Amino acid sequence: MLTILESLDDEVLLLPAEELHTRLPGPVLVHLKGRKQPALFASVLLHGNEHTGWEAVRKCLLGYTGRELPRDFSLYIGNVQAARYGKRYLDEQRDFNRVWEGNESSPEHEMMRTVVEQMKQRGVFGSIDIHNNSGKNPHYACVNRTDNKFLQLGSLFSRTMVYFTRPRGVQSMAFAQFCPAVTVECGLSGEKSGIDHASEFIDACMHIKKLPERTLGNRDIDLYHTVATVKIMDDHQFGFDHKDYDLWLDRNIEYFNFRELPRGSCIGKVNSNKGNPLFITDELGEDVTQDYFSIIDGDLISNREIIPAMITLNTDVIKKDCLCYLMEHYPLPE
Structure with a gap:
C-alpha cells in the first residue's frame, strides 16, 4: 500500500492534487536530501478533499529547483485516490487521520505504523501535518502537548493555537512521541492565502537551525484547549x-x-x-x-x-x- 522513494520527479510537482493518481500508485513516503539533518517531516492529503498541503509543498519545492534544500525533507503524500474524487476518504477506506495509533490490523493502520517506525529510526527535527477546514476559521496551529518546543514550532505558523487530546489516532499524536509535532489548519482548501502561508511555514522550518528555548506565555500566543x-x-x-x-x-x-x-x-x-x-x-x-x-x-x-x-x-x-x-x-x- 505504501511506496517509499528517495526522489520526487519534477513532473509530479506540476500536478494538482486531483491528478496525482496518474503518477503515484497510492500513498508515498519520499525522503529528499538537504544540507542539515535531521529531516523535517510533513504529511499532506491525509484527507483527500484538503489540497492546500500538497499545493504548499509543491510551491516550496519548485522554488528550490536546481538548488539544495536547506534541510532533509521527508514527505508523506496520503490519500491520492480520495483526492482524485475530492473526497475526505472513499467509502471502502478508513480515515487516514484516525489510524496513526492503536493495534488494529487494517491496511491503513499497518501503513502508518511503517511511516512512524521509519521516521523514528531516521530522526525528525519537527513534524507538520497540513490540513484545511471546511468552514470559515482563522489559520491556526494545533498541538497535543504544551511542551515549549511544540508551542515554539506552532508559533512559527500562528500565534493562535489549539491544544487537543481528542480525537485519537491523528498523525500529530503519533509523532509527538519522538519529536515536536503540530497540525496546521490553513482555512478553506485551495485558498491562495492558505497555500502561501503553509509554504512559507515549511520553508521557515527547513531554514531554522533549532527551535528557540525561550518559554512562551499568554503574551506571546493565544492558546485554546479543546x-x-x-x-x-x-x-x-x-x-x-x-x-x-x-x-x-x-x-x-x-x-x-x-x-x-x-x-x-x-x-x-x-x-x-x-x-x-x-x-x-x-x-x-x-x-x-x-x-x-x-x-x-x-x-x-x-x-x-x-x-x-x-x-x-x-x-x-x-x-x-x-x-x-x-x-x-x-x-x-x-
Missing part, C-alpha cells in the same frame, strides 16, 4: 436550507468559530420530539451534552459560555466527523 466534541445524533435529520429538518441550523453558524458565545446563545431550531439532537463528549469520551445545550421552546440554547471551532456547513464532513469542537482558553505562565 474540551468537547459536538456530533449530531444519527437519527436526527439536519440541514441549513429550510426549517423542516429535525434540526435546522442557521447558515451563519460558521461565523461563530473562535468567538466567545455567551450563555443563552441559540445555534439552531429543533423540530422533533426525539430529544436533544446533539451528542457531546469530553476528553474522556463521557457524555456531557446536558452541560452545554438544552432545548428551550424549540430553540437549541447554550447552557454556558462556549468557544466553538471548526464549525462547518459541509453535511458530509459533519456526518463522517463532527459538527464542531468546543474550546476554553488555556492559561500559560506570564
Whole structure:
C-alpha cells in the first residue's frame, strides 16, 4: 500500500492534487536530501478533499529547483485516490487521520505504523501535518502537548493555537512521541492565502537551525484547549436550507468559530420530539451534552459560555466527523 522513494520527479510537482493518481500508485513516503539533518517531516492529503498541503509543498519545492534544500525533507503524500474524487476518504477506506495509533490490523493502520517506525529510526527535527477546514476559521496551529518546543514550532505558523487530546489516532499524536509535532489548519482548501502561508511555514522550518528555548506565555500566543466534541445524533435529520429538518441550523453558524458565545446563545431550531439532537463528549469520551445545550421552546440554547471551532456547513464532513469542537482558553505562565 505504501511506496517509499528517495526522489520526487519534477513532473509530479506540476500536478494538482486531483491528478496525482496518474503518477503515484497510492500513498508515498519520499525522503529528499538537504544540507542539515535531521529531516523535517510533513504529511499532506491525509484527507483527500484538503489540497492546500500538497499545493504548499509543491510551491516550496519548485522554488528550490536546481538548488539544495536547506534541510532533509521527508514527505508523506496520503490519500491520492480520495483526492482524485475530492473526497475526505472513499467509502471502502478508513480515515487516514484516525489510524496513526492503536493495534488494529487494517491496511491503513499497518501503513502508518511503517511511516512512524521509519521516521523514528531516521530522526525528525519537527513534524507538520497540513490540513484545511471546511468552514470559515482563522489559520491556526494545533498541538497535543504544551511542551515549549511544540508551542515554539506552532508559533512559527500562528500565534493562535489549539491544544487537543481528542480525537485519537491523528498523525500529530503519533509523532509527538519522538519529536515536536503540530497540525496546521490553513482555512478553506485551495485558498491562495492558505497555500502561501503553509509554504512559507515549511520553508521557515527547513531554514531554522533549532527551535528557540525561550518559554512562551499568554503574551506571546493565544492558546485554546479543546474540551468537547459536538456530533449530531444519527437519527436526527439536519440541514441549513429550510426549517423542516429535525434540526435546522442557521447558515451563519460558521461565523461563530473562535468567538466567545455567551450563555443563552441559540445555534439552531429543533423540530422533533426525539430529544436533544446533539451528542457531546469530553476528553474522556463521557457524555456531557446536558452541560452545554438544552432545548428551550424549540430553540437549541447554550447552557454556558462556549468557544466553538471548526464549525462547518459541509453535511458530509459533519456526518463522517463532527459538527464542531468546543474550546476554553488555556492559561500559560506570564
